[in-house]
Amino acid sequence: MNRQALDLLEPRSERYRHPAVPQPRRAVTPDQPGPAPGALRVLVVENEARAADSLVQGLLRQGYAAQSVATGTKALLAHHQADLVLLDLDLPDLDGLEVCRGIRAVSDTPVIAVTARGSELDRVLGLQAGSDDYMVKPYGFRELLARMEAVMRRVHPRPTVAQVISHGPLRIDIGTRLTTMDGELVDLTRKEFDLLHLLASQPGTVISRRQLMSKVWDDAWSHRGRTIDTHVSSLRGKLGSSSWIINVRGVGFRLGHP
Structure with missing residues (x-):
């Protein structure tokens, strides 16, 4: 079979992708404006690429400056540049509870555990590890936004406004x-x-x-x-x-x- 015939059989998305170059997770789509200066910086720590991309894009549409990493090691390196961390506890390299403890040991960056672990013991362990809130998958995006705002209000109380x-x-x-x-x-x-x-x-x-x-x-x-x-x-x-x-x-x- 000649090359032209092979091209016709290949999916279009694969035909234009160089096999040697990994496809990065995009933070901003071409037709989507970037976040405003001073926007809340959110780090999404999620192993599943599709879920991470969906969450990041949803946060960007709400005006947050969001990006994602897929491992606990990268989360421990990147959390210093974030104002809030959304942390999946099921990661490929480190247990999410250890990542949470590692973040809490060196900073006060708010952490919301977002995980499929839903038992009472799991919740207790997550909060004891230092998370500021705990959400069980599947969850509603609106509830997540509300919990993010509630956590940030607790961490950074609204300053007194001049009369x-x-x-x-x-x-x-x-x-x-x-x-x-x-x-x-x-x-x-x-x-x-x-x-x-x-x-x-x-x-x-x-x-x-x-x-x-x-x-x-x-x-x-x-x-x-x-x-x-x-x-x-x-x-x-x-x-x-x-x-x-x-x-x-x-x-x-x-x-x-x-």
């Missing part, structure tokens, strides 16, 4: 819920005030759409069309310049400097 935020001519009084521009009162709705306050409390930080929906509308999951865009447009008009709120395409919004 009055001043940003150039813009002044936001949290106690009275009044906003002024150059001393003139700006009439804002409740959600407009909450949205502006959230952006102004973290100047220079890009806040994702999911975070805005979660903190302003208390709903991180449903798709409310152009709810955020409508409120941003109204705020820009009331503040007198579109430069007050900057849209970072594909990521979220930040407070600007008109």
Whole structure:
């Protein structure tokens, strides 16, 4: 059989893959924007490649900076660059409990054990090894996100926000819920005030759409069309310049400097 005939029999995905070059796990797909600067860095420690890729891509879509490793040895080398570790306990080289103990011995990086080991004893051992939370496979992705956020709140309590935020001519009084521009009162709705306050409390930080929906509308999951865009447009008009709120395409919004 000639080479042309063999090519026709080969799957397309195999025809263009060089057999000597291993295929790396991709962290970002070509049509997917990278995480915003300052995004939470998540290390996924998972031996099963398909599960790791699926989880990493899901986290990237939620605005996290995620990457994966497949062994305990690599996890012990890479956890220093992570803000949170999702650790499978069934790894090919080291037991996950030992990896957890190794991480905890040298750092306070939060660890969530994500494993098929579901007995009460397994949970107890996982928590005693130093994990901050324990999830049994199969699990819901939304529950995982909620547990990640809960762990990070415990590890890094929300800082006290000043009662009055001043940003150039813009002044936001949290106690009275009044906003002024150059001393003139700006009439804002409740959600407009909450949205502006959230952006102004973290100047220079890009806040994702999911975070805005979660903190302003208390709903991180449903798709409310152009709810955020409508409120941003109204705020820009009331503040007198579109430069007050900057849209970072594909990521979220930040407070600007008109």
